[in-house]
Amino acid sequence: MTTTSAAPQVPTAEPIESVVTRLRATFASGRTRPIAWRKAQLSGLERMLAEREGDFVAALSADLGRRAVDSWLADVAPVTAESAYARKHLTRWNRRKRVSVPLAAMPGRAWYEYEPLGVVLVIGPWNYPVQLTLAPLVGALSAGNCAILKPSEHTPTVSALLAELLPQYLDPDAVAVVEGEAAVTQELIDQALDHVFFTGGPEIGKAVMGAAARHLTPVTLELGGKSPVIINDDAVIRVAARRIAFSKLINSGQTCVAPDYLLVHRSIRDEFLTELEKAIDELSKGSDPMLPIVSSRQTARIAGLLDGAGGNVVRKGAFDIERHTAEITIVVDPDPKSNLMSQEIFGPVLPVITVDSLDEAIAKVNEGPKPLAVYLFSGSRKAERRVLDEISNGGTVINHLMFQVLVTPLPFGGVGNSGMGTYHGRWGFETFSHRKSVVRKPARPDPSFVYPPYTPFKEKLMRRVF
Secondary structure (H helix, E strand, C coil): CCCCCCCCCCCCCCCHHHHHHHHHHHHHCCCCCCHHHHHHHHHHHHHHHHHCHHHHHHHHHHHHCCCHHHHHHHHHHHHHHHHHHHHHHHHHHCCCEEECCCHHHCCCEEEEEEEECCEEEEECCCCCCCHHHHHHHHHHHHCCCEEEEECCCCCHHHHHHHHHHHHHHCCCCCEEECCCCHHHHHHHHCCCCCEEEEECCHHHHHHHHHHHHCCCCCEEEECCCCCEEEECCCCCHHHHHHHHHHHHHHHHHCCCCCCCEEEEEHHHHHHHHHHHHHHHHHHHCCCCCCEECCCHHHHHHHHHCCCCCCCEEEECCCEECCCCEECCEEEECCCCCCHHHHCCCCCCEEEEEEECCHHHHHHHHHCCCCCCEEEEECCCHHHHHHHHHHCCCCEEEECCCCHHHCCCCCCECCCHHHEECCECHHHHHHHCEEEEEEEECCCCCCCHHHCCCCCHHHHHHHHHHC
């Protein structure tokens, strides 16, 4: 993901130290530990999204120019599904797990159990400011934590709405919203909280990790990167083109798992490009071809990626910096050393790279940092297996895109430059939990051979047992 600028935002009225002290007191009281409390918070979250959907739709339209159906589909529905899934499975997730005891520890019992971390911080991004702020909150609440949400200052309407509504639907002494810019985030991290969950770009992720490291605060980093799509020579071309166009148009390409560039086999490239343009036109029918971008600065950044990129611009989209809108642009075989091919695009520009084999496609992906997502269009299980085995990335989808985000039981997260740690479903519960190891031993028997002084006979026994 990437960052942008926005008008200054007034920080939260309550001092940050006071917020943290209040939430720590709540956690210390034990109020957040019962399963009933956790489920009540999740129910409250779902009720808020149902009752105030219109308010969220209006806020997303104001900040991002997003249509109502897209706001429901991309922001409201995923959090509702995530919360309902967690509420249904939470009791089972939280049960202690017995493990076998080796001979050296017999007689005895051993298990691990989950305990909440304490007061955690969720730093949300601007591109899906409801989903990517509240979905981590589901994991935090499921695990029994208190949570501070720091929404993005680049979506101020959504941020203000979260600050207004969450105290009405959730325990206000266990969940707090703190608004503000980067300095506020830094001050929050400096409170030595129990976990920091950040969604954003790799460069800001490094800064968050560095700040957290000063307090040995563990972090989960959900980042981005250049997610490739490999289109093998046996792909169903029309289906691939339609699904890629659909995924690139969602939120104007401002999605961390959006297709960043395509690797298309030479034998089908021209036919694919024809179908891709046709799909874009069909999916855009009745809509403004100028897609909304979050800000003028972001629009100028995306347009600037095309400067000096070279290649053949087969579909040249317009950019309106002042209105921060842009049409989709397709560039075939740009300069591999250009900014277009080295930076995450995060917008409606789609490079298409011609390859002569699956070997070449895999090699090109592996030349860069590990991506958050890899997509493959192919009917070959051998090609599928090669991509899975030979490319390290956060998640892979075969013959579609972005569905890894919607399968709640799957862990979602990156690897290397695309992030660390996972969430969604049980994985979110575990991210915000500590697995505590427990061994229970009876007072008897208490064999003397394990205690010094160690005679040759005792040592012989111990070597057999241990």
